[in-house]
Amino acid sequence: MSKAISVVVIGRSLSQQERTHLRSSSQTPLAIVAELPNAPQVLDELNRLRPQAALVLLNGDLHHSFQLVERIHQELPATAVICSSEDNSPDVILQSFRSGAVEFLRQPLAESEIATVFAKIEHSVARPEESHLARVIAVYASKGGCGTTFVTANLAASLARLTRKRACVVDLNLQAGDQPLYLGLEPNYSIHDIVRNFDRLDEQLMANYLTQRSKLLSLLAAPTEIGKDEDIRVEHVTRAIALLRAQVDFVVIDPPRMLNEITIAALDAADDLILLLTLDIPAIRSAKRTLDIFNRLGYDKKRIKVVINRFSKTPEFDLKQVEKVLETSVFATIANDYQAAIASINVGEPLVLSKTQSRVINDFNLIAGKLTGFREETELPEAPRPAKSGWTSIFGGKR
Ligand SMILES: Nc1ncnc2c1ncn2[C@@H]1O[C@H](COP(=O)(O)OP(=O)(O)O)[C@@H](O)[C@H]1O
Numbered sequence: 399m400s401k402a403i404s405v406v407v408i409g410r411s412l413s414q415q416e417r418t419h420l421r422s423s424s425q426t427p428l429a430i431v432a433e434l435p436n437a438p439q440v441l442d443e444l445n446r447l448r449p450q451a452a453l454v455l456l457n458g459d460l461h462h463s464f465q466l467v468e469r470i471h472q473e474l475p476a477t478a479v480i481c482s483s484e485d486n487s488p489d490v491i492l493q494s495f496r497s498g499a500v501e502f503l504r505q506p507l508a509e510s511e512i513a514t515v516f517a518k519i520e521h522s523v524a525r526p527e528e529s530h531l532a533r534v535i536a537v538y539a540s541k542g543g544c545g546t547t548f549v550t551a552n553l554a555a556s557l558a559r560l561t562r563k564r565a566c567v568v569d570l571n572l573q574a575g576d577q578p579l580y581l582g583l584e585p586n587y588s589i590h591d592i593v594r595n596f597d598r599l600d601e602q603l604m605a606n607y608l609t610q611r612s613k614l615l616s617l618l619a620a621p622t623e624i625g626k627d628e629d630i631r632v633e634h635v636t637r638a639i640a641l642l643r644a645q646v647d648f649v650v651i652d653p654p655r656m657l658n659e660i661t662i663a664a665l666d667a668a669d670d671l672i673l674l675l676t677l678d679i680p681a682i683r684s685a686k687r688t689l690d691i692f693n694r695l696g697y698d699k700k701r702i703k704v705v706i707n708r709f710s711k712t713p714e715f716d717l718k719q720v721e722k723v724l725e726t727s728v729f730a731t732i733a734n735d736y737q738a739a740i741a742s743i744n745v746g747e748p749l750v751l752s753k754t755q756s757r758v759i760n761d762f763n764l765i766a767g768k769l770t771g772f773r774e775e776t777e778l779p780e781a782p783r784p785a786k787s788g789w790t791s792i793f794g795g796k797r
Pocket residue numbers: 539541542543544545546547548549707708709732733734735736737739740743758
């Protein structure tokens with residue numbers, strides 16, 4: 399599990415710049431596990447998430463904000479509260495400390511101050527050996543067709559099978575999510591339901607919106623109806639990820655290619671960023687550009703894992719050359735097996751769960767093992783499901 403300090407931000411959503419600042423300025427990696435408004439249910443949510451730090455952005459009704467700080471201080475003594483405001487008058491700072499804050503940060507958030515504050519609290523916060531929060535993994539490729547959707551589905555299935563823990567795929571291809579096809583599911587709910595019920599969203603409601611494939615593998619689907627994607631905003635996505643963190647063990651995200659606000663919020667939330675590419679010039683160039691962007695976004699190199707999909711030894715490219723071009727090492731490769739891949743998609747069963755013989759399965763298990771430290775012991779295939787043709791779901795089977 400990641401050793402980052404878990405932080406919940408309260409008051410308002412962070413701007414992209416603030417989020418980047420927070421993630422990159424501290425020596426200690428920070429995981430922003432949720433951004434919550436100062437609403438009545440905030441304490442329930444904190445009780446579930448039990449973050450190591452809470453950053454309270456003081457705005458609006460100051461009295462109300464300080465009351466919240468006091469309650470966090472009393473009810474969650476293991477959570478270090480940091481107050482932050484544009485108003486850094488002695489009065490506000492004093493009130494912050496009186497309410498139970500251990501630190502105060504001026505706004506706009508300055509990198510050096512964030513670093514100092516988190517270095518100080520790092521020693522005081524409780525650091526459980528193994529966090530109960532899920533590990534969030536995003537599989538990203540800036541070029542289409544690299545296999546993001548295939549890899550997300552199979553990696554989630556492989557993680558669940560290997561560790562016997564719960565994995566949830568989050569399909570953020572809001573206009574045309576393919577995950578139901580790849581996972582053989584017919585979702586009744588989607589991220590759009592989160593938007594509709596955002597005010598009363600909690601862990602239980604969130605659980606209803608997941609489509610289970612098995613006890614260990616589920617999907618938060620993209621909207622199934624055209625046009626529904628338009629209402630989905632960053633806060634819905636970050637909230638969904640935050641709630642899932644408390645509910646499952648692995649959240650595996652299939653983000654859209656376009657680096658919009660939502661994509662970046664998902665990448666920000668990820669403990670591991672799998673940068674996927676295939677061995678061809680356009681994909682390598684596009685991966686190189688993506689690494690530059692990740693660098694500019696302040697993403698820690700340790701989070702980024704380069705994975706080559708559809709890998710076969712070719713005379714044109716060897717891995718060493720690719721590593722030289724990308725200036726980073728390759729974390730893993732996934733073999734090229736078109737027959738097996740396409741057959742698994744057509745029946746809607748992740749390849750790693752099928753009885754097919756393919757090197758691809760082995761490669762996914764290696765990646766799942768490398769990410770988690772788990773080793774495969776005995777084969778424990780999932781209970782067989784009736785094979786369902788992907789074609790039926792496209793061309794209108796029963797719904
Ligand atoms: N390791 C692989 N070997 C062979 N074919 C693959 C592999 N991974 C993905 N594919 C194929 O590539 C195609 C595109 O995959 P997909 O996951 O939809 O890409 P993306 O989501 O990046 O656009 C699919 O037809 C899939 O079967």
